[in-house]
Amino acid sequence: MEEFKKNDPMEFKSYQKIYQIENNQVIKPWIYGLLLGLVVVLFLPWTQNIKSKGIVTTIKQENRSQEINSPIAGKIGKWWVKEGDFVEAGDTIALISEVKTEYLDPQLVQRTKRQLDVKQQTIDFYHQKAGASQNQVDAINRAKNIKLIQTKNKLQQAENKLAGDKAELIAIDNEFQLAKDQLERQEKMYQQGLVSQTQYQQRLASFRNSQAKKTVIENKIKVSLQEIENVKLDLKGIEQEYQDKVNKAIGDKLSALSMESSAEGDLAKIENQLSNYSIRQGLYYIIAPQQGQIVQAKKSGIGEILKEGESIAEIVPKQNDLAVEMFVRPMDLPLLSKGQKVRFTFDGFPAIVFSGWPQTSYGTFGGKVFAIESSVSNNGMYRVLVAPDPKDRPWPKELTLGMGAQGIALLKDVMIGYELWRNINGFPPDYYQTEETTLKKNK
Numbered sequence: 001m002e003e004f005k006k007n008d009p010m011e012f013k014s015y016q017k018i019y020q021i022e023n024n025q026v027i028k029p030w031i032y033g034l035l036l037g038l039v040v041v042l043f044l045p046w047t048q049n050i051k052s053k054g055i056v057t058t059i060k061q062e063n064r065s066q067e068i069n070s071p072i073a074g075k076i077g078k079w080w081v082k083e084g085d086f087v088e089a090g091d092t093i094a095l096i097s098e099v100k101t102e103y104l105d106p107q108l109v110q111r112t113k114r115q116l117d118v119k120q121q122t123i124d125f126y127h128q129k130a131g132a133s134q135n136q137v138d139a140i141n142r143a144k145n146i147k148l149i150q151t152k153n154k155l156q157q158a159e160n161k162l163a164g165d166k167a168e169l170i171a172i173d174n175e176f177q178l179a180k181d182q183l184e185r186q187e188k189m190y191q192q193g194l195v196s197q198t199q200y201q202q203r204l205a206s207f208r209n210s211q212a213k214k215t216v217i218e219n220k221i222k223v224s225l226q227e228i229e230n231v232k233l234d235l236k237g238i239e240q241e242y243q244d245k246v247n248k249a250i251g252d253k254l255s256a257l258s259m260e261s262s263a264e265g266d267l268a269k270i271e272n273q274l275s276n277y278s279i280r281q282g283l284y285y286i287i288a289p290q291q292g293q294i295v296q297a298k299k300s301g302i303g304e305i306l307k308e309g310e311s312i313a314e315i316v317p318k319q320n321d322l323a324v325e326m327f328v329r330p331m332d333l334p335l336l337s338k339g340q341k342v343r344f345t346f347d348g349f350p351a352i353v354f355s356g357w358p359q360t361s362y363g364t365f366g367g368k369v370f371a372i373e374s375s376v377s378n379n380g381m382y383r384v385l386v387a388p389d390p391k392d393r394p395w396p397k398e399l400t401l402g403m404g405a406q407g408i409a410l411l412k413d414v415m416i417g418y419e420l421w422r423n424i425n426g427f428p429p430d431y432y433q434t435e436e437t438t439l440k441k442n443k
Contacts, residue, residue, distance in 0.1 A: 044416050047411065048410075048414055050335060050409040050411065050429070051408055052409070053405070053406055053407070054326030054405045055324070055404060055405060056325075056404075057325045058401065059370070062317070065295075065314055065315070065316045066289070066314065067311040067314055068286060068312055068314065070308065071286075071309070073100060073305075073308040074097055074306055075303050075306065076094055076299055076312070077097045079093075080095075083313075084294065085293070086291075086293050086294075087292065087293075087294060089289065092288075093312075097284065109274065112270060116267065116271060119266055119267045119270055120267060123260055126256045129252070130257050130260060133249050136252075137246055137250055137253065140245045144238065144242035148238055151231060151234050152235070154231050155231040162224035162225060165217060165220045165221045172217050173214055179206050179207040183207040186199065186203040289315070293315065294315055295313070295314050295316055298311050316400075321387075322388065323386060324367060325384075326405070328381060328409075329381055330376070330382060335409075335429055338372065339368055339370075340369045340409060341366060341367070341368060341389065341410050342368070342407050343367075343408045344364060344365045344405050344406065344408075346365070346403060346404070348398075349363060349396060350363055351364055365393065366392030366393070368387055370386070370387045372384050
């Protein structure tokens with residue numbers, strides 16, 4: 001026991017292995033170094049971002065995949081292409097034949113043309129009939145004018161005769177008055193015996209002759225007045241007679257013009273039918289609307305019935321203006337603006353991504369936001385279209401429509417510590433604007 005106390009415990013190997021109190025510890029520098037490193041990391045820059053999945057599409061809607069539809073109902077008669085074939089714009093894809101009974105006549109267009117010619121001839125006939133009726137109206141008016149002139153001349157003659165009869169009546173009346181006076185004087189003288197009975201009888205005969213002449217002239221005046229009234233009635237009758245003839249001729253003309261107008265309406269319908277039939281025959285050949293590849297044929301056999309507007313296949317255009325369609329949450333929408341930069345990774349293309357340090361990422365491709373829709377989509381998110389960034393490396397040529405993409409919209413550069421504090425508290429990223437947007441607002 002005493003020997004043990006005399007000896008120093010550090011001399012024993014077992015003591016040295018168990019008790020390390022006097023040894024210098026190396027873990028403390030490591031702990032201090034890690035803490036210092038964490039503090040340094042907290043002050044490193046970090047790029048805030050918005051992540052969203054998307055698919056490859058095109059900027060122009062006409063360059064997207066589209067259906068090839070049959071414009072008319074029919075049945076497939078022949079295929080000129082198969083799935084996977086590349087076609088040019090205007091190439092024939094398939095031939096369809098008619099199934100509707102009203103279009104089955106193989107000479108439908110020729111017979112419609114004949115109907116058109118017949119209807120045109122009918123219009124010409126009605127036009128000629130209307131012209132003949134107009135000529136008849138003109139002839140009736142000319143005959144009316146001649147008849148009126150003749151009748152007016154007759155009226156003038158009657159009036160002149162009446163004037164002559166009246167003048168003659170005045171002369172006869174004067175003779176009658178003279179004969180009457182002479183008779184009265186002769187009668188007094190006969191009663192006094194101054195003249196003989198023979199002289200008295202001669203004077204009486206002269207008086208009666210004057211009276212008879214006056215009566216004849218008065219009757220002639222009455223006849224002339226009656227003739228004038230008859231001529232005036234003839235004038236009215238002529239007006240009425242020829243007006244009836246003119247009205248009848250005008251009625252025939254209007255009837256012909258009405259039939260002509262009706263025939264012209266039928267002609268327009270036939271022309272419309274002929275045009276539709278001719279255009280329909282051109283629709284039997286379904287052609288490619290643009291250059292692209294035929295995919296997903298919906299009809300496969302010969303003789304399959306197609307409805308009007310039914311799809312027979314799809315064509316994928318050969319485009320060069322690719323874009324990415326991505327969706328963002330409503331709370332992230334205010335953080336995006338046109339011209340904002342976005343980084344992408346595409347399915348099938350390897351990439352090493354550090355979302356907070358886009359400069360150190362590998363295999364990503366750049367893009368710029370060029371359209372942000374203002375209405376929410378069916379999935380409750382907002383649609384954003386991103387085009388390739390011309391200042392960045394070009395997107396792969398192997399990209400096809402519908403390929404998946406992962407988008408990272410780059411926002412503001414902040415410290416890692418601030419980003420950790422923001423995420424712990426659930427705060428959104430800082431509001432960010434591109435330089436272009438800021439310049440526009442300043443202007």
